[in-house]
Amino acid sequence: xxxxxxxxxxxxxxxxxxxxxxxxxxxxxxxxxxxxxxxxxxxxxxxxxxxxxxxxxxxxxxxxxxxxxxxxxxxxxxxxxxxxxxxxxxxxxxxxxxxxxxxxxxxxxxxxxxxxxxxxxxxxxxxxxxxxxxxxxxxxxxxxxxxxxxxxxxxxxxxxxxxxxxxxxxxxxxxxxxxxxxxxxxxxxxxxxxxxxxxxxxxxxxxxxxxxxxxxxxxxxxxxxxxxxxxxxxxxxxxxxxxxxxxxxxxxxxxxxxxxxxxxxxxxxxxxxxxxxxxxxxxxxxxxxxxxxxxxxxxxxxxxxxxxxxxxxxxxxxxxxxxxxxxxxxxxxxxxxxxxxxxxxxxxxxxxxxxxxxxxxxxxxxxxxxxxxxxxxxxxxxxxxxxxxxxxxxxxxxxxxxxxxxxxxxxxxxxxxxxxxxxxxxxxxxxxxxxxxxxxxxxxxxxxxxxxxxxxxxxxxxxxxxxxxxxxxxxxxxxxxxxxx
Amino acid sequence: xxxxxxxxxxxxxxxxxxxxxxxxxxxxxxxxxxxxxxxxxxxxxxxxxxxxxxxxxxxxxxxxxxxxxxxxxxxxxxxxxxxxxxxxxxxxxxx
Numbered sequence: 137x138x139x140x141x142x143x144x145x146x147x148x149x150x151x152x153x154x155x156x157x158x159x160x161x162x163x164x165x166x167x168x169x170x171x172x173x174x175x176x177x178x179x180x181x182x183x184x185x186x187x188x189x190x191x192x193x194x195x196x197x198x199x200x201x202x203x204x205x206x207x208x209x210x211x212x213x214x215x216x217x218x219x220x221x222x223x224x225x226x227x228x229x230x231x232x233x234x235x236x237x238x239x240x241x242x243x244x245x246x247x248x249x250x251x252x253x254x255x256x257x258x259x260x261x262x263x264x265x266x267x268x269x270x271x272x273x274x275x276x277x278x279x280x281x282x283x284x285x286x287x288x289x290x291x292x293x294x295x296x297x298x299x300x301x302x303x304x305x306x307x308x309x310x311x312x313x314x315x316x317x318x319x320x321x322x323x324x325x326x327x328x329x330x331x332x333x334x335x336x337x338x339x340x341x342x343x344x345x346x347x348x349x350x351x352x353x354x355x356x357x358x359x360x361x362x363x364x365x366x367x368x369x370x371x372x373x374x375x376x377x378x379x380x381x382x383x384x385x386x387x388x389x390x391x392x393x394x395x396x397x398x399x400x401x402x403x404x405x406x407x408x409x410x411x412x413x414x415x416x417x418x419x420x421x422x423x424x425x426x427x428x429x430x431x432x433x434x435x436x437x438x439x440x441x442x443x444x445x446x447x448x449x450x451x452x453x454x455x456x457x458x459x460x461x462x463x464x465x466x467x468x469x470x471x472x473x474x475x476x477x478x479x480x481x482x483x484x485x486x487x488x489x490x491x492x493x494x495x496x497x498x499x500x501x502x503x504x505x506x507x508x509x510x511x512x513x514x515x516x517x518x519x520x521x522x523x524x525x526x527x528x529x530x531x532x533x534x535x536x537x538x539x540x541x542x543x544x545x546x547x548x549x550x551x552x553x554x555x556x557x558x559x560x561x562x563x564x565x566x567x568x569x570x571x572x573x574x575x576x577x578x579x580x581x582x583x584x585x586x587x588x589x590x591x592x593x594x595x596x597x598x599x600x601x602x603x604x605x606x607x608x609x610x611x612x613x614x615x616x617x618x619x620x621x
Numbered sequence: 622x623x624x625x626x627x628x629x630x631x632x633x634x635x636x637x638x639x640x641x642x643x644x645x646x647x648x649x650x651x652x653x654x655x656x657x658x659x660x661x662x663x664x665x666x667x668x669x670x671x672x673x674x675x676x677x678x679x680x681x682x683x684x685x686x687x688x689x690x691x692x693x694x695x696x697x698x699x700x701x702x703x704x705x706x707x708x709x710x711x712x713x714x715x716x
Contacts, residue, residue, distance in 0.1 A: 235696045328676040342675050371681055440662035443655060451636060458637070460709055465702035472712045477639035489638055493629065493648060494655050496636040507659065512672030514662045519673060552654050568676020593676075 138163045139298035143355040157206025161189035164208050168299045174275045176293040178213050179220045180253035188250045205248030210300035212291050213254035215241055216335040224337045225259040225269040228457045228464045228483025238335025239367045240346050247362045252300050256290030259485045261339045263287050264557045268487040277617040282541040285315030291349045292319040297620040302350040308343045309442055310561025313573035316349050317536035317586025320575045323349045324356045327594050328568035329374040332367030338453040340446035343565040352613050353603035357381035384597035385604045389423040395430035395529030405538040412577035412585040413535050423605050430525045434517050438563035444498050444511035451495030519567040526592045536573040536586035570596045574603045575612040623653040
């Protein structure tokens with residue numbers, strides 16, 4: 137059955153002619169239809185998607201270089217697509233069809249990937265549980281009373297339940313890695329600037345980065361290869377060569393120094409998570425890695441700085457949703473100001489409003505220095521801590537999250553406790569570094585546990601090869617939730 | 622630091638988000654809690670530290686001044702809430 141195969145395995149099957157893209161795509165579209173209770177997808181166009189798959193099969197017969205052609209992936213609903221709605225989990229964009237494609241979408245299309253559909257997400261990528269979506273919460277396939285994590289919750293649930301062999305997400309403070317950890321998947325946040333942000337609805341522009349959510353590091357390497365590269369339409373896109381990530385996968389772990397920050401093995405985190413991380417680190421040692429104690433003394437202030445910087449940037453980015461040129465406009469209004477205020481009040485959900493308000497406050501006259509400037513200085517100190525640490529080690533390892541997936545509704549009334557979920561992921565975004573989450577075990581109730589590997593700037597290849605070495609000798613990443621086998 | 626109801630109303634006006642009086646009450650509690658979290662950063666000594674706006678310490682690129690984009694007005698306006706004769710319609714601003 138195609139859904140038991142990784143993206144890389146499906147690619148090999150397509151190459152040998154053992155299966156067609158139409159067969160694979162039909163199978164996944166059927167699974168999406170049969171599993172709507174998870175609420176993982178917000179837009180699917182079966183006919184159009186099948187037409188693309190048939191086109192891919194046709195091209196494959198007539199092309200010499202057809203590697204990757206016809207592989208299906210799911211796409212977070214934050215990427216602009218001309219063919220499907222781009223709602224970003226929000227009422228204000230619930231009728232928005234983009235007049236252009238995001239660069240990521242162009243890259244996927246150029247390499248022959250088929251988009252299976254757009255996945256559910258926290259509204260404007262603001263959330264850690266996928267409960268802030270206008271289209272309702274996504275359920276975790278491992279236990280449907282639990283959240284899948286967020287904000288790329290639909291993407292993670294889709295891959296976890298094998299409704300798609302892989303998915304694309306975005307990560308501003310942990311939105312790829314945390315849902316990957318909660319759903320037993322491999323999730324890569326590349327370095328800031330590695331993948332173009334053009335056509336990706338902006339939340340916090342100095343932190344946002346797209347990346348793959350997959351079944352393995354090998355699949356992540358395959359998708360990163362397609363997604364990465366310079367784009368003149370994104371002023372922060374890096375004009376540096378993209379390495380061959382797949383051929384770097386087998387570099388191995390011999391003499392790789394893994395830095396273990398004592399701040400990340402805090403006794404306040406879940407004991408079962410801690411124990412799974414320790415067991416995984418022993419496995420890394422057996423594979424040749426050397427564990428080194430390091431310090432990231434200011435990392436705990438990451439959440440504080442993040443919740444100034446991200447809302448400040450969001451308040452500015454989201455000012456364009458005003459009901460004038462596109463998106464939701466209120467039905468009745470007395471004047472222009474009234475139209476703005478009502479359209480935005482109706483169009484945005486609670487969490488988005490909170491972040492716009494806190495961001496506006498932090499940027500307003502009299503508070504700018506105390507909040508925004510202070511947060512930017514703390515950001516520099518956190519980035520400097522990482523630079524210092526990387527003098528002693530090659531990669532940094534620790535838990536992705538302080539706990540496994542929490543129950544739906546648990547943190548809904550308490551935004552601050554929700555924010556604390558991202559304590560280990562946020563510092564990485566502040567510094568702009570690449571990091572991956574990979575599955576390393578389960579807790580007693582059967583919920584997956586994720587380990588995070590952080591690398592120096594642009595060292596995605598090293599992270600992927602370390603994760604791949606571990607996945608060659610373990611099978612946590614191949615586990616499928618019982619109801620979806 | 623706590624944010625009062627009137628602070629919330631002022632900020633909501635700046636952000637052009639209409640809020641009801643009972644919402645202002647709730648937001649003042651939520652936002653005050655968030656500020657308490659945020660103020661943990663005051664424990665860190667940032668004397669003499671340059672603010673970091675961005676992960677890359679590089680200069681913005683300049684591009685050649687050439688025409689690349691084509692006029693897509695019709696396409697853009699096809700998704701607008703209200704247009705007339707190629708113009709976006711909004712309530713009257715000046716009498």
